[in-house]
Amino acid sequence: MPADATAGAPADASAGVTAPDGTAPQRTRPQAAVKPVRWAADAVAALREGARLRLDYSAQSLWRVDRVIEEIRREGAPMQAVDGVLRGFGAYAGEVVVRHTGAEWWATGGEHWVRTPDGRLWDPIEEARRCYTGHGSLRLLCRDATAGA
Helix, strand or coil: CEECCCCCCCCCCCCEEECCCCCCEEECCCHHHHHHHHHHHHHHHHHHHHHCCCCCCCCCHHHHHHHHHHHHHHHCCCHHHHHHHHHHHHHHHHHHHHHHHCCEEEEECCEEEEECCCCCEECHHHHHHHHHCCCCCHHHHHHHHHCCC
């Protein structure tokens, strides 16, 4: 679900960086993307090594992530014990949206959102937590976030 667009400002907007030879500026990923990109990569590595699941940053791969979250939920682990894993899954879903829509990560107060080109803010990390409680879907969040792309 989209977050309230007034929820916060970007920690650091994308900035153009002039190339050493003074030619056209290059686009860099915003500083807000650093942590979620790392969390997503950690989730991909953990699933590849632990569960032998390959994630390829496609929208279809989120079906597998939703199923993994459901399996963890059925095991009955307390939310505190799996919060880091859920954060990684949410960051992975956010990266799927970023890569398929040209969206950007935004951050404020330790929270991270994805802002799609249409200006909507999405909270995939919170959506992963909602999945764990049986009330969310990373696959559906991605579908909704990429619908206009």
